[in-house]
Amino acid sequence: MSAAPDLITRQIQRDIRNRWLLSLPALLIILLAATGPLLIVVVYSLLTPGDYGDVKWVFSTEAWVSVFFQRDMFDDTLTPASAHLSIFMRSVNLSVMTTVFTVLLGFPTAWFIATRPARSRDLWLFLITIPFWTNILIRTYAMLEVIRNEGLINTFLMRSGLIDKPLQMLFTDGAVLAGMVYTCLPMMVLPIYASLEKLDFRLVEAAYDLYATPFRVLTKVILPIVKPGVVAGSILVFIPSLGAYVVPILLGGGKTMMVGNLIGLQFGQGRNWPLGAALSITLMVVVMIALLAYVRYSGGKGAKAHG
Amino acid sequence: MKTKLALALTGMLLASTGLARADGELNIYNWGNYTSPEMIKKFEEKYKVKVTITDYDSNDTALAKVRQGGSGFDIAVPSQSHLPIWIAEGLVQETDVGKMENAKNIMPEWSNPDFDPGRKYSAPWLWGTVGVVVNTDVYKGPADSWGILFDPPAELKGKVNIVPEMSDILYAAIKYNGGKLCETDKAILKKARDTLVNAKPNWVAMEYGTIEKMTAGDFAASSDWNGSAFRQRLAKPSIHYFYPKEGFTYWSDNVVVLKDAKNLENAKLFQNFIMDPENAAMLSAFARYANGITGSEPFMPADMKGANELNVPADKKDKAEFMRLCDPATQELYTKIWTELQK
């Protein structure tokens, strides 16, 4: 009587075991060469800064206090760490904007690639990534050449008589955003393409034939297919953008810090490794919570059963 | 014919003894784009040593990596501000540079520095100063003051860049307010912070790319290193380097041999080698900074001889001091001011 359910349970268990085995290589690599050593960082956040970098093995919670509160440098009073908060919010802001713009540009681009003949799709995909075979530094300098006062755009606009004074584009927030969108574009286009490519365009066609409005076609046919791609792309754009600093410095002038700079400062010139460690753990936890909430909310998680 | 052969054989023999004495490798860990390839080639040929160069981009990264060890470097080139830490933490070997053959070439002012008394550990690489560059096409007035950056004249407003070296900029702001190196007086620090915060709206950027952006006209004034200023003037003669009258700092990079160096003998040979005037001149010609070696000037490129950027004027010499690291508590205050400035 109970043999059949038993068999099913055993099958499910075997399936789960296989799934763990399959993910083992990825988990091991990440454990050994990325996150495992981070335990050191957790420990470091609870130690005292070494006199000249590194740490002293003396327990202290000062770093954690400094993440959330600032001790006034002149009268020692504790107030919420507004500097950290404003830096964090700036980074979040930039990441959100970058994600939005990469979706706006990346989705149509991925659509365009996915609707090419099967044979040339890989080629178009390759064309998206070729600019990134160059180095970020050189690439950003080239962008600078395009937008600076004596740069390509201004020269063109002045020669054509559209403006008579160069537009200040370099060292503006717009320049940073443009640079970030540029840098992150492949991270959005490629995942969207990967999910869009499996869309059966005859479905779209059929939907149109049934006199569905473009909006309905979009929400009922296209979105469910591309959603996992957009979710994946957003993660790949949003999270790394939080730590961005090369583009903000070179195109934005670096007058204001990003989270990446703030943490880098503690490990570098600031020589306060525990604070750097505590700041980065805080960032990780916030991002992790946001990620899990986002994935759950967007319904793109594998936990939703399919078949 | 026979004598020729004998000579050739002796030559080969000499070469091979040289080979026996300094066979193998040398692993150099140095600032990026800082090591003259010609000089390295000369060293390799002279001692039959294969030199490997690896780059770093900050004293803090270099210190962190060398502390952990295991990377296989024989030689590093820390700045004088950090050198005492390397020595105190036992990261470097005492190679008695001061007694090496070429040590006699070290200029008197560099032969017994505070950061390495008696030159027990380090050989001088290059040195320089931190000051102010101004494009005199844009602003013609007097510019030998940190006020150019902190209280810029109308012509320079919105065209000032600050090279984001925390210690250098805080030093400048403290000096500007009458303080001293590693100032701890909170009244002065407060003034320094206010100076920086109030000056910031006049700045266009805080970044490193001064050579390119000063010459292209994106910046009209900046804090800068003297060698960088020198290269800017060569590209654009209207750019001048000024030594701030409130006080400015020297820096000096020095070659040390690491404790776990596998190629100790080659490393020592290298320390001695760079103190030769001709070789030191090669370093200067490549990186465009002055060296501390007597007699190297005749070997330097003509444009470097007597250059204002590379020679501190006599009347400013007493305004200069060596940058050093401040104690951790002071450092923490500085970091807070710096974070406040860029929040």
Next chain:
Amino acid sequence: MADHRDTSFDVRRLGGFTFIAALTFFALYVPIAVLVVFAFNAGESISDWQGLSMKWFAIAVTDARVIDAAVRSMVIAVSAGIIATAAATLAAIATTRTAPYRGLSAKYAFINLPLMVPEIVTGVALLIFFSRLKIWTGYSGLGYLIAAHAAFCIPFAYLPIRARLENMDDTLERAAADLYATPLRAFRHVTLPLLWPGIIAGFMLAFVISLDDVVITEFVKSGGQDTLPTYMLGQIRRGTTPALNAISTIFLLFSVLAVTIMFLADGKRSKDQ
């Protein structure tokens, strides 16, 4: 896969999409064009044009350090890219199209963790860990860099592949299983071809991410292991010369060459079929 060229699908309604795509490609290549042009600059600057010259190419290709660094970057990016993509593919299969099971969310979060850690923190942590390993084992080769790159590339390969797999019909695979194909054969002949666009996308991302990394590499590298980005890092302070543009141009040439070969091979394959 169906060929859509001849369907009656109304492409006009998506004219806007094509326009945006064209704009995107244009915007992507303008700075690249500038970069290539300045590789031929006679002057010292990468932004101040002073006439045509090939000298920076001559300088770039005779500079042993630059060549070494470029080759090393390639070796690391290809190895790390392949390792990351392979591991990510397996992990993606293991974490999609399943009923929830214990640890699934944790697994998902863990695989994406490298994205969330600021690079400098991973760099410092790996420096401490790998330095011990280097001293214990006496091995200080490229393996450390490849492992580190593979690790932070995994999420970049994993997410596109996963996006591909999600909602993907598994009828074919079930059919294959029903036909008593071994799991390996079913994977090789059914799942893999279906997954392929995701794998390609994942690999390309992993590859360029590895190629561009500087901070982690800076902390992990041993003596003589500069990559092109860490080599260039030193130039931020001392000013860049067009030699770097020249190297980048050579890299671009390589990539174009790779595309051409890929395209030709692809054409041949479709003819063969």
